[in-house]
Amino acid sequence: MSYEKLKDYLTYHGQEHLIKYWLDISDNEREQLAGEIRKLDLGEMNEIFRRSMESTQLILEKQDNDLKPIPQTHYESVSSLSQSKFEEYERIGFEEISKGNVGVLLLAGGQATRLGFGHPKGMYDVGLPSHKSLFQIQAERICRLHRMSEEKTGKYGKITWYIMTSEHTMGPTVRFFKDHSYFGLNEDDIVFFEQGTLPCFDFDGKIILDEKYHLSSAPDGNGGLYRALKSQGILDDIKRRGVEHLHAHSVDNILIKVADPVFIGYCKSKNADCAAKVVQKSSPSEPVGVVCRVNGHYKVVEYSELTDEAAERKNPDGRLTFSAGNICNHYFSADFLNKISDFEKKLKLHLAKKKIPFVDSLGIKQKPTLPNGIKIEKFIFDVFEFAENFICLEVDRDVEFSALKNSDEAKKDCPSTAREDVLRLHRKYIRQAGGIIADDIELEISPLLSYGGEDLKELVENEVFAISPFHLKSMHETTNGYKNGNH
Ligand code: UTP
Numbered sequence: 374m375s376y377e378k379l380k381d382y383l384t385y386h387g388q389e390h391l392i393k394y395w396l397d398i399s400d401n402e403r404e405q406l407a408g409e410i411r412k413l414d415l416g417e418m419n420e421i422f423r424r425s426m427e428s429t430q431l432i433l434e435k436q437d438n439d440l441k442p443i444p445q446t447h448y449e450s451v452s453s454l455s456q457s458k459f460e461e462y463e464r465i466g467f468e469e470i471s472k473g474n475v476g477v478l479l480l481a482g483g484q485a486t487r488l489g490f491g492h493p494k495g496m497y498d499v500g501l502p503s504h505k506s507l508f509q510i511q512a513e514r515i516c517r518l519h520r521m522s523e524e525k526t527g528k529y530g531k532i533t534w535y536i537m538t539s540e541h542t543m544g545p546t547v548r549f550f551k552d553h554s555y556f557g558l559n560e561d562d563i564v565f566f567e568q569g570t571l572p573c574f575d576f577d578g579k580i581i582l583d584e585k586y587h588l589s590s591a592p593d594g595n596g597g598l599y600r601a602l603k604s605q606g607i608l609d610d611i612k613r614r615g616v617e618h619l620h621a622h623s624v625d626n627i628l629i630k631v632a633d634p635v636f637i638g639y640c641k642s643k644n645a646d647c648a649a650k651v652v653q654k655s656s657p658s659e660p661v662g663v664v665c666r667v668n669g670h671y672k673v674v675e676y677s678e679l680t681d682e683a684a685e686r687k688n689p690d691g692r693l694t695f696s697a698g699n700i701c702n703h704y705f706s707a708d709f710l711n712k713i714s715d716f717e718k719k720l721k722l723h724l725a726k727k728k729i730p731f732v733d734s735l736g737i738k739q740k741p742t743l744p745n746g747i748k749i750e751k752f753i754f755d756v757f758e759f760a761e762n763f764i765c766l767e768v769d770r771d772v773e774f775s776a777l778k779n780s781d782e783a784k785k786d787c788p789s790t791a792r793e794d795v796l797r798l799h800r801k802y803i804r805q806a807g808g809i810i811a812d813d814i815e816l817e818i819s820p821l822l823s824y825g826g827e828d829l830k831e832l833v834e835n836e837v838f839a840i841s842p843f844h845l846k847s848m849h850e851t852t853n854g855y856k857n858g859n860h
Contacts, residue, residue: 379407386415387578394585394736402586409588413572421571422578425722425749440674440683441666442694443765449639450767464525465641466634469618470518471528476611477515477632478621480595480701480753481546482539482568485625487779493542495624496549497777499788501795502817502842507624507777508549512556513820514631521634521824532632533616534563535607539592543567557851566605568597573729575746582732589729594750595623595701596720603714611707619710621753623701625777627791628798630825639766640704647671647760648704651697652770657685662754664697664765670758673699697765699754700774713756721755724748772798772825799845802826808833819846 374382376395383389391410395403451459469475485494495508505513515532522530538546547565550556555563572580573589583589593600598621602608611619618641620632630636633650640648649664662673676684679695686694705713726744733739757763768774775794778786799818803810806829810816816838822845823829832845 374407374411379410382415383410386419388415388419388580390579391582391588394582394732397736398586406586406588413588418572418580419578421722421749422574425724425747426578428721429724439668440679440695443664443666443671443697447764448697448767449765451635452767452769459635462635462638462642465638466636467522467525467530467638469637469641470522470530470532470632470634471526473531473533473615474617475530475632475637476533476535476614476616476619478598478619478705479511479534479536479624480598480621481624482537482542482592482595482597483624484539484541484592487783488777489780493538493546493549493624494777495546497788499627499777499792499795501792502815502844503819503846506549507627508546509553509556510627510820511624511629511631512558514629514824516557517820517822517824518632518634521827531562533611533614534558535610535619536563536565537568537595537598537601538565539568540570541592564607564610566601566607568601569593569604571749573727573746573748575731581729581746583730584738585732585736589731589746591748592750594723595753596751596755598753599710599713599717599720599751599756602710603717608711608714611710617707619705619707621703621705623776626700626702626774627777627795628773628775629702630773636704636766640706640764643762643764645704645760645762645764646706646709647757647762648764648766649697649754649757650700650702650704650766650768650773652700652768652774654693654696654698655770657681657693659698662699663695664699664754664757665695671760671763672757673752673754697767700776701753702773703753709756709760713759716756716759720751723750723752725750771801802829803833803838806830806833808836808838810838813841814838815842817842817844819844819850821847821850 380389380392383391481493481495483494488494490497496506498504498506515534518532519530522528550563570590571593573591575581581589618637620636622629636650651664654661654663660676662675664673667674683695688694724747727746727748728741728744729746730738730740731745775791776786777788777791781787781789795817796815799816800810802818803816805826
């Protein structure tokens with residue numbers, strides 16, 4: 374595209390400021406800038422800005438008129454399941470794992486700004502006795518499921534791990550896995566792919582220049598998953614491998630039961646196309662989205678969208694009416710994911726005001742101290758409304774949910790709380806298996822040894838655990854997962 378054509382194109386779409394510094398930049402930089410502009414469909418980008426502003430207006434109108442909780446027929450709670458039901462779901466889940474029908478969609482494209490880590494969040498070590506990263510913990514849970522599947526079905530399991538990264542996290546994530554020999558998993562069963570980006574806008578819809586020759590952009594949110602699944606060929610890969618059930622979750626829940634057989638079995642036996650694991654809200658004011666129905670459609674209603682009355686409403690049994698706290702932990706059938714790629718353009722756009730570095734009118738790079746623009750994101754849960762058979766599984770927070778969002782100063786959802794939550798749960802597992810352990814002992818159970826507290830009795834019954842910190846691990850374990858030949 375010649376300079377004149379580029380200028381006309383930009384002027385037509387009201388974005389001509391993007392070439393304001395054309396005369397100041399080198400030929401290479403001009404090529405870079407023109408390339409970045411060419412990649413964007415500016416008509417679509419302007420439309421995205423308009424739609425995101427519009428949906429923000431709608432969100433601001435509190436929505437409790439047509440708000441209904443999830444019907445009981447579509448809701449089960451792990452703690453109320455009979456032993457036989459639990460085992461039935463688990464058995465079904467392991468059968469699917471042994472047939473290679475199960476995949477995991479890991480959302481690892483976020484920028485982890487609140488944590489302030491500077492690397493992909495999955496590489497974070499919260500300071501457990503083993504010093505394992507979040508990625509390693511999750512990888513080892515998958516390894517363990519492969520083995521358990523063999524014990525339970527006679528067939529070694531095969532779970533395909535799809536890892537969504539973004540332009541910032543792709544390189545370091547892939548290197549980290551390679552440097553750690555894929556944590557004992559088969560390299561072929563791990564598929565990395567990259568989500569898209571969207572430009573950052575100022576409040577008037579002008580795309581922000583990050584440098585004189587470079588547009589400001591950010592990942593398009595964890596709901597960018599759906600577009601990336603199609604554009605990166607992942608839907609084809611899912612089909613080729615015969616994967617039918619996908620467990621999608623955030624990278625930062627240290628207690629995540631990756632590819633949970635009970636969840637998979639529950640969804641399969643109910644013939645669900647889309648599902649969410651939820652935890653009970655701890656209080657009416659807990660700032661967490663709730664899964665509910667609005668105008669007959671399943672949705673996550675953000676805390677800010679609920680009126681105080683709706684947030685505090687209680688059932689006759691004393692439980693909050695809107696208590697199904699969303700924890701970014703979902704099930705999708707492969708068929709549903711295929712179908713959703715057609716709806717992708719209809720997904721709601723969420724807007725966040727941010728401090729976005731920019732080049733000022735004098736051509737000088739500035740780092741603002743106040744929000745000066747917006748990032749636009751799509752959210753993974755905004756597809757619930759397109760589901761034909763949506764269900765929920767309530768799980769115990771102390772067993773399945775502890776998010777790493779902030780640095781320790783926040784004292785909440787931070788490395789210290791994540792670490793404590795793991796250690797507390799593992800002490801509980803030791804006690805359940807007949808071991809003796811005091812509350813101040815820091816003991817961590819390797820996922821290679823036990824996925825959810827199982828198979829510990831023989832090892833720990835009547836044992837007193839007094840050494841702290843202590844890493845209880847599998848005899849086959851090396852620093853990068855199982856010894857060769859044991860995975
Ligand atoms: P969060 O919304 O908590 O964002 O992501 P974050 O990047 O981890 O942290 P902040 O907001 O910058 O502090 C929830 C999950 O969605 C993923 C994250 O990696 C995390 O697993 N995510 C988020 C993506 O995969 N892509 C995105 O564009 C945004």
